[in-house]
Amino acid sequence: MEGIGSVLAEKFARLLPHLDERRRRLVLGAEARALGYGGVRLVARAAGVSEETVSRGVAELTGAPGPSDRVRREGGGRRRLCEKHPGLVPALLALVEPDQRGDPESPLLWTTKSTRKLAGELTAQGFRVGADTVAALLKEEGFSLQGTSRTTEGARHPDRDAQFHYINGQVREFTGAGEPVISVDAKKKEVLGDYAVIGREWHRSGEPVRARAHDYPEKNAQKAVPYGIYDLSADTGWVSVGCDGDTSAFAVATLRRWWDGEGRHRYPHATRLLITADAGGSNGYRVKAWKKELADFALETGLAVTVCHFPPDTSKWNKIEHRLFSRISTNWRGRPLTSHEVVVNTIGAVTTSTGLTVHAELDPGRYPTGVTVSDDVMERLPFTPHDWHGTWNYTLRPEPLAPPVPPPPRDTSFGRFPPGDKTPAWLRHPSLTGLEPAAFDDLVIRYRAYLAEHPPILLPGKRPDGGPGAGGRRLSAADQLVVHLLKNRWSMAQAPLAEATGLSKNRIGATLRETTPVLAALGQTFPTGPLTVTTARQLAAIAGHDLRLE
Template sequence: MTPSAVAESTVSRGKRELECGEVPASRVRAPGGGRKSLRGNDPELVPALLALVEPDQRGDPESPLLWTVKSTRKLAAELTRQGHRVGSDTVAGLLKAEGFSLQGTSRTTEGARHPDRDAQFHYINDQATTYLADGQPVISVDAKKKETLGNYAVIGSEWHRAGQPVEVRAHDFPEKGAQKAVPYGIYDIGADAGWVSVGCDGDTSAFAVATLRRWWNGEGRHRYPAASRLLVTADAGGSNGYRVRAWKKELADFAHETGLEVTVCHFPPGTSKWNKIQHRLFSQISINWRGRPLTSYEVVVNTIGTTRTRTGLTVHAELDPGAYPTGITVPDTVMDRLPLTPHEWHGTWNYTLRPEPLAPPPPPPSTEFGRFPSGDKLPAWLRHPSLTGLEAPAFDALVARYRDHMTKNPPLLLPGKRPAGGPGAGTRRLSASDHLVVFLLAKRWSMAQAPLAEATGLSKSRIGATLRDATPVLAALGHTVAPGPLTVTSATQLEALVGRTPPPSPDQ
């Protein structure tokens, strides 16, 4: 080597070129000279690398790096172990040449799609277009993620002097009893304006509709003085879900108070990100408080209230200190009375609440020992004086006394029990007159349950229950039954006593 650190042969070649007057070549190395690339020397290198990076696609489900982070260092080490000597930089170059790059996950898979998903989107769009064209308000509602108040880290960054970041807690685990802010938002689509109530209690349907009521009284009725209808678009779940009874009950109260016809259209399950409030309002709020610890309700309310965009979005925010306990249920008796009209298209997702009070409750169901049914179930001929031993006026008077006593003195029942033929018995319930007919026939003619069942068309168990109920009542009324001249053992004998010809049998 010469002092210039150049090979002696290279210096000699340069000297000859100068002496001969030759023009120096543009390159020193001859074409095809130099070390061959690893891809050329080792044709199995790239397939081995792809098998490590894409084990599922390349048919190597037992790849040693299947369950680890595939860094270039680990890939290079595994390739070297397999006999392909290579460095991490070379691995990076090979991956880029094959079209690879560092990428995160992409939120695209939504699971099973409802067959009417797209049709519901079109339905919501048509409803909103019609309402806006008529000058009626259209709003999008939803609850934002709860935020723990305190000196906790918040995603994002904000300008500060170098080396002077805002100091927060080292861990994000909330302290015991830490307060939470519950933002519930309303986005006015036509006005590009938001309203957010920051709650201090639960995210319930009562809180959601209370926010709607605050918005309407504070902004909505002033912005839409001639409004007679309101369209609400909401997610399929949460406090404003289409299956939540309390949501519909609270909306019915709101419609009645305001005189608005409230129509609700829910987005199909799994499509909440398409609700406009998510990307028109909530995303802007998250940007506005990025990197800022939410240490108090004041910080949350003021940060939300100052949210603005260059396209014109304005937001009003206020604190709602009210209590909204969870666990409130709405029974069937209330749901059946709501002034709710399901739409013809997916009535569970789309419905309208009319500005009317709840329908009056139905009358309480009659009970066996309260109010008897007006119609008699037993044949009229069984009340013949020859059978009951009572003329018609005396029989009617006994029926009235019997009914009155049963109404004023219902029998005591064991827990979970109800009298035979009571609520839910429907057409099987017997009148007071029927009770007396069964009792008088059994006692006057010493009839067993089998022939009595044949004559009345009742079951033997029903006859037994009726006798048990009627016996103490008639004893209390002091009524005694005069025995008949014989024992009746069949329905035919009863018919003969009143001169009634039995119907011919099917064989005649």
């Protein structure tokens, strides 16, 4: 039997490591059955296992065949940690999602939630668990490693989708008529120098492109300002690499270069041009200089330029972003942009399998910022807003600016009368002024005419409108005459007169100083009233007016 045991030991040493638990039991049970009485003990010693394991193998061979894919019986093996500790998974979720399911004071709320840190925190809470187990539990709960997703676009304009449909309709209409349609935008400015660029390229092992350890730009470092034009119909790009600012003048200068270099040759019979652009930047719908420069371009080329802006916060839908700019970024990945020449050559080498070609050139011109366009010029532009969102969609006609509107004749009358009256209408009652309505109106006309013919002689620093800050307190000619008539006809003090007219005592005094010499020059006299009026209520009683109704 000793010889049989040594043979079995060598056999088992070579065979059993290649079998799972169930197959090992079956092999051991088959050998024990073949040996007969005492075989279980002999096989157990030769294999180095317990006799119970061999007996179970014998029993499995003699019993009903079990499922071939199960190694252990149901319920066998160690219990899972989440079964032994029911609070493990809730504790883990409280760490991963403290804002939704757990304590907002979680110690890992503001730290990296790696499986190692999660396992350490769970162990500190009394759950002995490793990083691999944490990873497995998270996967079972539907978690996975993910980065941020650029999907949040801020507040959605209620007409966003409708604007997209409008742009698509304009593009179809222009392309169907054979008119050019382009997408324009400025790409991110790039600092020139041996700065690191995101991305990787193939190089010999251990020989990467050397770049600066830090990306802080040097003082007065040069920058490249790419502004692109993408022709939707021709699938071609045109990029001007500027050396100065990203301004509206630079944007339209690029448009002018594209039209002179490619556009007018590709579309010799074009009468219109459609531009799709973002809502902001140098070509934004609120930028006055953009519209002024486009008006000049339209006049030079004879094209009616239509612009359709994408709604705010939807710039990624602009064709140029994913048809041109994304290809440029891919082409210069991992390559420091050391000079304008490198930028131009790298952009000009962009191609795609679908046929995209790009022309790039350097624009050394200067385009200073801070250039403003007056409201007068904006009103004279040949500008036609569309019926649908005229601020986003408009056309600039190929016409010169409208002639400037001459300013209205300057009112040289003393006080520069404003439109409208400030005093209550009941103060002009004939019983108070001593004049019938027709006579009062005639006096107003003569008063204004005299002041127009005799403008005051102003001292240096003085103004004809009552001085700085008097704009809202200036009185009409009728108001001035009412104040004068009530003061002189009824011998009223300034306090009750101010209460009746709603004017300040200072304003009343200034008005009397203005009216007295003019009425004296006109030779105008007024009958004196039969009494002295001391209150506004007394004045109202003479006119038959009830102050309580005001």
